[in-house]
Amino acid sequence: MDYIKQKTPPVREDRLRACNAFGGTCCDLVGASRSGCLYGLKRAFAQTYTCQLGLSLAILNTLRDAVIIIHGPIGCGGSNIANAGLAKNLQRLRDPRARGLIWLSTNLTEIDAIRGGEDKLKEAIWYAEREFRPRAIIIVNSCVPALIGDDIDGLVEGLQKEVSATIVPVHCPGFKAKIMASAYDAVYHGALRNLVKAPAYYDRVLPDDLEELKEKYSRSRTVNLLNVSSMSRQDELELTRLLQALDLKVNLLPCYAHPDSFEDATEAALSVSICPTHDDYFIGHLQAKYGIPFILRTIPLGIKHTSAWLLDIARFFGLEKEAQQLIAEETRQLQEALAPYRQVLQGKRAFIGGGEIRVGATAALLQELGMEVLGLRIYHYDHFADEIYDELNGKETMVVNVATSQPFEQANLLAKLKPDIYLGHVGLNGWAAKQGIPVCPVYGVNNLYMGYAGMFEIARRLVRILKNPSFNRNLAAHTRLPYFAKWYQENPFAYIDNNVLTGNK
Amino acid sequence: MDAIPLTRNFLVNNQLRWHGMTTGIIERPRFLCALGGALSTLNALPGAVPIIHASSGCGGNIYQAYNGGAGYLGSGYCGGLALPSSNVYEEEIVFGGENRLAEQIANTLKVVDGELYFVVTGCMTEMIGDDARAVASRFRDQGLPVLVADTGGFRGNSYQGYDIILQTLFRDFVARTSCQENKTLNLWGIVPGQDVFWKGNLQSLKTLLGNLGYQVNTFFGEGETLANLQNAARATLNIVVSDTYGIGAAKVFAEVHGVPYISVPLPIGPTATGQFLRTVGATLEIASKFVERLIRIEEDRYYSYYERLADIYNDIDLQRYAIVLGDANYAPALARFLADDLGWLPELAVVTDILDEHDRELVRQRFQDFQSGIQPRVVFDSNASRVAGYLNEYWLRNRGQRYYDALSPAFVLGSIYDRDLAETLGAAHLSVTFPVTNRIVLDRSYAGYSGGLRLTEDILSVLVAGR
Incomplete structure (x- = not known):
């Protein structure tokens, strides 16, 4: 894999032929994927979701000692507002002196859209450098400058000589990618081009063979553990504990890392992903450029996958x-x-929603606990998940809906399937709650989910939540979803456009 | 409908300077774009279903910002990720998105149950020249309740988005009438979401004016309906609780329906609320004896609670220096409350909006007539980290002197961003202005008399939290 000579990475629908519009059984899904017939990306009725810029920020906001510049109109990246307080606390779990999330908006107006936004971007870079002296300044490029053709890389090349922070352009204009997870590639692309490099070494003045041997050994036992922004510090500690039990050292990145950790990444013996959806672009390039082999298969959730x-x-x-x-x-x-x-969970019927890898592994975990999995909703689907989904019990009847958000499809499915519990993603949990279903978030930045300890915590959490579902039951009695009653009688996938001629556009 | 003239905002961006630097760029803005304000406004309007004609991320991004920033506002009836959206991509950017929009409107009408559908546009669809108005009017011509407004993010910030939506509603939805109800008022200027306490505040003011014998439409408050909005032209007066928000809409209302407006500041606590009632009373020509009686009753109630504070306030000395940060509504309102009702010393007030010189002057005036005679220093800056710099200019730093008049004990009354400032100063802190991510806000109100009591409880509770 080598895309890093290009200024911008390819989007997932092109690189991986990823799909985000499908409805059918789990078996159909894997079959279609393996035969190359899974291409749905279109709906005739659609609801909003997040763009690749928003998802890029989910990773970038965690970086310590960095200032983010959102190059776009004032609203772009506004989701940062919700994370301003939390980001600092989470950063400080990794470094008590961390500054928290600082970002700038270039506040592009209609006039800037006509005459170009480069001057404002330059001004923002200087502001970041002067006010905060960060290790890295990250430019997040939105729709408007991408459409008017601001030459961000050219500008950065000129300015980098004068600025002490490393400037990292991340190209993630929303309108370019239907598959939101293209964000991960955009972020890693920026990091690979600007932050990842082999550190410089100098010869020892006094040779010390023993010390050198020790360093070499240490490097041969170090793994890059690639975390995701949806995991907690407790998750990281659980996985680190397991790797340390095998006498391995861990370099955690990219989330909550210091920009310098990307240099250390080139020295590890192995890169370990906990989510192929998240990391394939990065570790593919680390292997191609620095010869670091990788493991990219599953997420350590539940006994089997851990x-x-x-x-x-x-x-x-x-x-x-x-x-x-x-x-x-x-x-x-x-x-x-x-x-x-x-004993409590045996036979309970669950419905799960979220990212493809996490959802597949969580389904396996619930089956390990003796639960029945009625259906799955996943943000997008690509070949990385085939093995996980192929191994699920009951895949012949298990319903799968590939959809980035689209809560109207979820509402229809949940009304039909009536699960005992729903495990879902931020932004979609509330809609299931209004249907009176007990909800357990499928991930949490303050809770343990991964490894062996995580499975115990999930089981404990499920039992606790099922013990008193009054809150959501009351909600259902007093609120309603915004859809016409007749929508629930229709095929939940009625608005997915599977037309071969238009559907894959 | 005409969109808000763009030039005003642009001049501001190009002319305002702070120490030689333009304020075009903003560090940690406390508002979103025009589309953001449009959506937070429409989500607060009962029965309204927005249809976004924009890239896929606009709606989700705005939802996340307001859910977290406005004290966990939530998705509501058809907000959040349920927002219908055309989700245009590269093909539409190249070939045009009007067909996609038509398809989206038609299908939204089939799937989503609403009384009023409102198409709002984003930057990309405006840049490529999609005529959303023409597409929407095809539905409107069939008698379907579909409105449309150009709310591309680069047209301005949330406050302008609010104004654009109100202008459209007043022009295209409020029925023209010759029938006047002289006991009915409309009240706005409190921006849903940007004012984290919007719903409680609207309710307080509605109740307050109800005590003067008036029926008040707030459009977004408790128990409001689209029918009230549709009949809003019957009102005798529009009250805009702001010097800057919703003023454009008030002008449109006056022009289209002939109803005049007054602009009054957000009243928090007895001093400001008394003045609010007197201003409204005088405009409506209510007998001043009647107004004064109401004020006396409310103040008696207020002080029956404040009386209890006589002990703790004075036993442990609860007076504080204060730094106030907020928008053009909140900054003066909070500073006045602290100075005139709580007897504090608001030394610095930071108005975090982008305002032109005319509006700045209006806001400055609001800091000038405090009954206590206290006059905070007022600065206009939207950048979150700049406040410490102003303090250094204004309050001399300790240069090693043994006896130093410190800005202490101090209290920072602002947003969650300002927790950092409070930490640096060793001051207490309460988030009340957008964004507020560390509190859950439901029907809490800071407006009026009871609002003053709530704010007193919240502020002083921070100071006794360690006891």
């Missing part, structure tokens, strides 16, 4: 036997602890 994830890593280091031993002991303790929760 163990598979751990075994993949151990195999690389020749530690398979040790890992088996660790897994056996971890599983034994966990199974014992889960016993009372299984």
Whole structure:
């Protein structure tokens, strides 16, 4: 993989032929994906979601010692407003001196849209440099400058010589990508072009063979653990604990990392993803350019996927036997602890929504707990998820709806399937709640979900939530969703445009 | 409908300077774009269903901003990720998005249950020249309730979006009538979302004017209906609770329906609310004896609670220096409340809006007639980190002297952004102006008499939280 000579990365619908409009069974989904017939991207009725700029910010906002410049009209990146307070607290879990989230808007007006926004961008870069002296200044490029053709890379090239912060352009104009996850590639593209580089070393004045050997050994045991902004510090600690049990060292990035961590990334022995949707672009390039092999298969959620994830890593280091031993002991303790929760959860019917990898693994986790999974909603789908979905029990009847948000399809499905519990994503949980269904968020930046400890926490959480569903039940009795009653009688996928001629545009 | 003249905003961007730097760029803005204000306004309007003609991310982004920033405003009836949106992409940008919009409107009418559908546009569809107005009018001509406004983000900020929506409603939705109801008023100027306490505030003011014997339409408050809005031209007076928000709409209302308006400041606490009632009373030619009686009753009630503070306020000395940060409505209103009712010392007030010189002067005036004689220093700046700089200019730093008149004890009354400032100053802090992410706000109101009591409770509770 080598796209980094280009200024902008390709979008996912082109690079991976990802799809975000599908309705059918899990079996149909995997079949269509494997035969290359999954291409839906269009609806005749649609609801808003987030653009790749918004999702890019989800990662970029976490970076420490960086200032973000949103190059666009004043509203672009406004979602930062909601994160202003939280971002600082989360950064400070990693570094008590972290400054928190600082961003600038170039506030492009209609006149700027005519005469170009480069002057304002330059002004913003100087403002960031002078007021905050950050390690990195990240320019997030929105629709308007992309359409009028502001030459951001040219401007940065000229200005970088005068500015001490490393300037990182991230090209993520919303209108360019239907698949929101293109954001991850946009962010990594910017990082690969500007932050990732082999650190400079100088020869020792006094040679010290032992010290050099130690360093070499340390590097041969270091893995890049690629986190995601939707995971918590507790998740990171759980995964680190498991890797440390195999005597591995962990370099965590990209989320909440210091920009310098990207330099360290070129020295690791292995890159480990916890989500192929998130990382394939980055680790593909790390391998191509710096020769760092990678593991990119699944997310460590539930016993099966955590163990598979751990075994993949151990195999690389020749530690398979040790890992088996660790897994056996971890599983034994966990199974014992889960016993009372299984009794409550046995046979409970769940519906899950979120990103493709997390949703697939969460479905497997719930099945491990003895629950029935009625249906899944996933933001988009591509071949990375085929294996996970192919291995789910009951895939022949399990309903899958590929949709970026689109709560009207969800409302229709939930009304028909009537699950006992819904596990969903921020922004969609509230709609399920109004249908009276108990809700457990499918991720949380303050809660543990991953690894063995995470599975226990999920089980405990589900049982707690099911114990008193009054809040949502009351909501359902007193509020209504905005759809006509007749919508619930229709096919939930009625507005997906599968026309081969228009549907894949 | 004409959109708000763009030039006003542009002049501001190009002319305002702070220490030689234009304020075109903004560090951590406290508002969104015109589309943002349009959507927060429409989501507050009962029965209204917005249809966004824009890129896929506009609606979701705006929802996230207002949900978090406005004390967890939530999606409401058909907001959040349920917002119908044409989600235009590169093909539409190249070939035009009008067909996609027509398809989206037609299908929204089939799926989403609303009384009024309102098409709002984003930057991209305006830049490529889509004629949303023409598309919407095809539906309107069939008698379907579809309105449209150009709200491209680059037209201005949320406050302008609010004004654009009101202008459209007043021009295209409010029925023309010759029938006047002289006991009916309309009241606006409190921007849903941007005023985190909008719904409570509207309710307080409605109740207050109700006590003067008037029926008040607030359009967005409790129990409001689209029918009230449609009949709003029967009112005898429009009250705009702002010097700057919704003024354009008031002018349109006067021009189209002949109803005059007055512009009054947001009243918080007994001093400002008394003045509010007197101004409205005088405009409506209500006997001053009647108004004064109402004020006396309300003040008696207010002080029956304040009396209880006599002990704690004076036992542990609860007077504070204060720094106030907020928009053109809140900054003067909060500073006046602190100075005139709570007996504090608001030293610095930062007005965080983008305003032209005319509007700045109006806002400055609001700081000049405090009953207590206190006069805060007023600055206009939208950049979040600049406040410390103003303080350094105004309040001399300790240069190692043994006896130093510190700005302490101090209180920062602003937004969540200003928690950092409070931390730096060692001051207490309460978020009351947008964005407020560290509080849940439902029907709380800071307007009027009872609003003054709520604000007193909230502020002083911060100071006794460690006890």
